[in-house]
Amino acid sequence: MGNVIGIGAAPKRKEDQRFLTGRGNYVSDIKRSGMAAGVFVRSPHGHAVLRGIDKSAALASPGVIAVLTGDDVADDGLGSLPCGWGITDAKGVPMKEPPFPMLAQDKVRFVGDMVAFVIAETPEQANAAADLLKVDYEVLPSVVGVLEAIRPDAPQLFDDVPKNICCDWELGDKAAVESAFKKAAHVARLSLVNNRLIGNPMEPRAAIAEYEPGTDRYTLWTTSQFPHVVRFLMGALVLNIPQHKLRVVAPDVGGGFGVKQFHYGEEAVITWAAKRVRRPVKWVASRSEGYVSDRHGRDHVTEAELALDETGKFLAFRVKTLANMGGYLSTFGPNIPTNLYGPLLSGVYTTPAIYCNVKVVFTNTVPVDAYRGAGRPEATFVLERIVDVAASEMGIDRVEIRRRNMIPKEAYPYQTPVLVQYDSGDPMGCLDGALVAADVKNFGVRKAASASNGKFRGLGYSTYVEACGLAPSRFAGRLGARGGLYESATVRVHPTGQVTVMIGTHNHGQGHETTFAQIVSDKLGVAFENVDIVFGDTDRVQFGMGTYGSRSLVVGGAALSKATDKVIVKGKKIAAHLLEVSEADIQFEAGKFSVAGTDRIKTFEEIAGAAYVPHNYPLEVLEPGLEEQAYYDPVNFTYPGGCHIAEVEVDPETGTVTLVNYTAVDDVGTVINPMIVEGQLHGGIVQGVGQALFENAVYDEGSGQLLSGSLMDYCMPRADHLPMMKVATHSTLCTHTPMGVKGCGEVGTIGSPAAVINAVVDALSHLGVTHVDMPATPNRIWRLLQNASLPVAAE
């Protein structure tokens, strides 16, 4: 007998032992007998016609096994990488969807686009041969910014996509918004940029593929957040491999943040190549390679207008955004700036009319797709920035204007004007909690102390809501999803009473092995250490959609909860048979099946054992065995939310912004493991702080070169950039998920950029500064300060 660990407890993580002792099993750690090494040859140009590739010198290089190009892909009649969402414009016209070949064919469209795959005995030999490949490029001008890309004279990426516009999408009641603007007492306006980001999970992407001629089966080990989806997309749509002959394994994965949730061309090429060369082939990206091939995030240019009445009540909100898609449509690409952005523009406010227009634009940059938060941080940023602008223009306190417009707790469920209905929430409660925790009362004292040291101190608020637990299939289908978004779990009870769970979500740092084991331990009364969680292998787990969009606990945990309920139902049948009573008389509590009102009991272990020893079973009505499976498709998104408060100090001498305090109060619904939730909040917040203060993917217009192409040029947050943060939860329960959970993986990244930038603007507001684009680097702030001190500021 070990410990039963319940929901709400914080046991130490089951997965930690192997990571702490260097015994994790990441893709790059795996070796297969006879393994060869592959490297990708990538375009050095942002935009070029691919005139031809001369393989001869590369093929003659020592140790080379094969050199594969787009022509070989075409000869084998293979498909291109599919996009998972098909959005339509306001008139119902589908988005333009040019093919995304796994190796470039006619043209290259971004620096990093793959043109060839070189396979050799060793990585060194493959690299040497790759250098000898002669690729004939006819270089074309590149366009990397969205504003430039939609000009009539801009270089065009695809012949049939005029002005590079993939889709001109809209949401909301345009007429209602226009009439509200006419009646407004005040209109706040703001133009802003949501900077392009690179996910940078610490483990670079990698893959190994193996083909077994004896069984005609393929195995792909890949750094993926959703191996079953890769199996489906790659098998059915790209390589034509029957699903049962393809195994996809994502073992320990060193962080994802969205970047590892797409089906990448590398996975398809390497799987196809393994059969062609009849050798296992391994590819491990370098960090610099990741910069030009991992999908990027964000990259919006936005104009927003907020109409208010004379009391500061929001009347209408209008947003026009140009969203950069990069060179091709990635798996979820077009879904992010549309379906995951527009519906969140309502935030936690009662704004009655909202209209949003998004032009989804192709440019010569790495394809853009979901990165932690995906669409929702962009929506929160524009909304929480403009609320501050309106407050300052109207002379209303920033907290007060938020209060005046917040959805009161009693108004839930709350239908927004932009599709979604929030089931539960308490934004005011989160705000109140955060004000106290951040000691806002004494901010003035701290500001004065900073001032006496020649520093400017600022405070910034951000309240937010997110839609997560992706997703209800019915809803997603209406919005253009080409797949369902349910989850599956199997609970296998062994004859000894120990339990193995097979689940379709993927653990890459979120602590599923612990949280899911807690759910089983709690519900079945089984010792925590007797529960094992299996994930990330399509041969072991029936099906699943993986981990992204804070869906693991919300959707996967719900499937698991349902499957455990089925185990209890079956256990009761077995107990009724053994105890010779009717099933209705059996109760299950704390790991014991008992006859109601008596002391006759069977333990969970006894039932598990008996399930596999069906002597005298009434086999017509009671099957042997104890294993149950459930699929769960939610009825709605879940809506975590909260309030974040950032406090910064700006050094006017250098322009350096220092984050000095950070407070977050988040509503994530039921908390299964508070230690893990807190860890997710910390990590999420710092990714948002990274966007606000440090991170920026910068391209050179014209050449399309990525200027921030390594960790030397792309500033990642480090330990000494940060203060100790205060995080707390203030939870309302989700009304439709089995355990009341809402999800917590992304909230930090959604709430923090606006809080930090609002604090920076607050610190500089006495100089007439009204907006700062991200990232607020010393250089950007210093320039602002130089301009602010010019007479212009006096106007």
Place this chain on the structure above:
Amino acid sequence: MTVQISFTLNGRPTSVDVEPATLVAELLREQLHLTGTHIGCDTSQCGACVVHLNGLPVKSCTLLAPALDGATLLTIEGLTGAPGSNQMHPMQEAFREHHGLQCGFCTPGMLMTAVALATEKPDLTEADVRHGLEGNICRCTGYQNIVISVMAGAAAMHAAKGE
């Protein structure tokens, strides 16, 4: 052309033939099958590859294997509790106790840096730890629990020594 080098690896005498251009991180992972030392970048920025060379923390992705000749090398696989026990090192225990890891990829490098920091300075302040971890990037944890873990681990290391 290969050269033979001899060194002490996690307490054991080791001799290997290496290409002179081999990096220590590659030698460990590919030739010696010690995959606990991770490679997270190609610009010596991330610290996933930190090991101890003659007791000092170094980034093994920037060190050539011939430099190991005659040296003592400690990797994450060699980090243990008291000799003869099968316990983890107090720093490893502290990371588990204070949730100082999520995906685990940065963790071996973090631990090696942390042990070196704690060895060098008995009473680490938060500022010391944050400064000392500057060369190690973690994308998951936001560092807060790592900083707490390092301070707790350092205290435990020194308490153990004091006994």
